[in-house]
Amino acid sequence: MDRHCPKTAPDQPSERCEPGPGGSRSLNLLDVQNLSVGLRNTGAAAPIIEGLTLSLDRGQSLGIVGESGSGKSTAALSIMGLLRQNRQIETSGDIRFQGRDLLEMSNSELRSVQGSKIAMIFQDPASSLNPVMRVGDQIAECIRTHSRLSGQEIDQQVMDALRRVGMPDPPTTKRRYPHQLSGGQRQRILIAMAIALRPQLIIADEPTTALDLTIQAQILRLLKELTAEMGMSLLLITHDFGVVSEMTESLIVLYAGRVVESGDTRTVLERPAHPYTRALLKAHPSLDEKVGELVPIPGSPPNIRQRPSGCAFRLRCPQATEICSAIQPDLALLDGGTHRAACHVLTSNSRRGLL
Numbered sequence: 001m002d003r004h005c006p007k008t009a010p011d012q013p014s015e016r017c018e019p020g021p022g023g024s025r026s027l028n029l030l031d032v033q034n035l036s037v038g039l040r041n042t043g044a045a046a047p048i049i050e051g052l053t054l055s056l057d058r059g060q061s062l063g064i065v066g067e068s069g070s071g072k073s074t075a076a077l078s079i080m081g082l083l084r085q086n087r088q089i090e091t092s093g094d095i096r097f098q099g100r101d102l103l104e105m106s107n108s109e110l111r112s113v114q115g116s117k118i119a120m121i122f123q124d125p126a127s128s129l130n131p132v133m134r135v136g137d138q139i140a141e142c143i144r145t146h147s148r149l150s151g152q153e154i155d156q157q158v159m160d161a162l163r164r165v166g167m168p169d170p171p172t173t174k175r176r177y178p179h180q181l182s183g184g185q186r187q188r189i190l191i192a193m194a195i196a197l198r199p200q201l202i203i204a205d206e207p208t209t210a211l212d213l214t215i216q217a218q219i220l221r222l223l224k225e226l227t228a229e230m231g232m233s234l235l236l237i238t239h240d241f242g243v244v245s246e247m248t249e250s251l252i253v254l255y256a257g258r259v260v261e262s263g264d265t266r267t268v269l270e271r272p273a274h275p276y277t278r279a280l281l282k283a284h285p286s287l288d289e290k291v292g293e294l295v296p297i298p299g300s301p302p303n304i305r306q307r308p309s310g311c312a313f314r315l316r317c318p319q320a321t322e323i324c325s326a327i328q329p330d331l332a333l334l335d336g337g338t339h340r341a342a343c344h345v346l347t348s349n350s351r352r353g354l355l
Helices: 072-080 108-115 135-145 152-166 183-197 213-230 243-248 263-270 275-282 322-326 343-349
Strands: 030-039 047-056 062-063 089-097 117-122 201-205 232-239 250-255 258-264
Touching: 030 072, 047 062, 047 072, 047 258, 062 072, 062 243, 072 089, 072 117, 072 201, 072 263, 089 275, 117 183, 135 183, 183 213, 201 213, 213 232, 213 243, 213 322, 232 243, 243 263, 250 263, 250 275, 258 263, 258 275, 275 322
Parallel strands: 062 232, 062 250, 117 201, 201 232
Antiparallel strands: 030 047, 030 089, 250 258
16 A cells, blocks of 8 residues: 555545634634644653644645744644654644544544545655556556546556646556656656545645755646645745745744744745844845855754753854753744744844834
8 A cells, every 4th residue: 555545435524614723713625723743752742833723725835934943843743644653742732623623533533634634745756656666557556545436447547647747648558667767757657656546635845855956846846736726735944044035835834843934935034033043144145136145044953852941953053042042942923924933032123112
């Protein structure tokens, strides 16, 4: 059984109105409230994610950005339900999809959602595809797992998925093995598997990391076109601000498992508020504007078992003050919209009217 395609399928649950991150009630496809994920070994669980809250409406796109080890991929795997069988992982909070809490579902209920309602595109197609199985058969398995279609109908859907992702000569392509395809073509196969059942939500975890820049642009353009054409929501995991600027409407910045800034993508990129977001942007090359020498962020993210007290970024932050080491800052609204950041310096400046 392919890991993209768990077994199927009671009827889709009814939808329900749930509160969004700001507390107002809205009908969201996905609502994550206060999600915490920890790694249990000996003693207390070491926190990987702490208090993650996000919401995603139908047809909208949200990016999660952060360095390696920030917890962004763990968030994606938790939402997809791929960590629940790991006994070393502790998870708490709410992950509501169409009004139902995925964390409270039975294994069979969750499998009816995975692949058919929520699909995931992984970052490494070489390890995500079965090397000894034809790619057409792998797409067909996804469809067969969640439907009662005839073999001919499944084959038609496979061909349609291959055409949608721009694969040349679908009848020939479907008979090929992964090693007979290029890296970009393998990534297109993963996208075909994800969209074959027309899910409402696509989770893309660093979908272009293993590809060269030209192929990256093609894959991102394809993903953007498909989600718009098919009315799917997109949750994009990446470390690249250039990617989120092109692909997403809203943005969350994660550091050491906590949200340090969030808002609509344009606002966060044009008016970054948190010192970590500003540091990431200064360390990121841009073709859109002239910039000076790139500035690396000093130090490294904290070990999950050795988190500093207070703000986790304070040891790398040039603006850190005494309160930063004593109290962990909460997300605070910066304007009348949705722009939020978790920083004592920002809160202090806001009180003094400096923001």
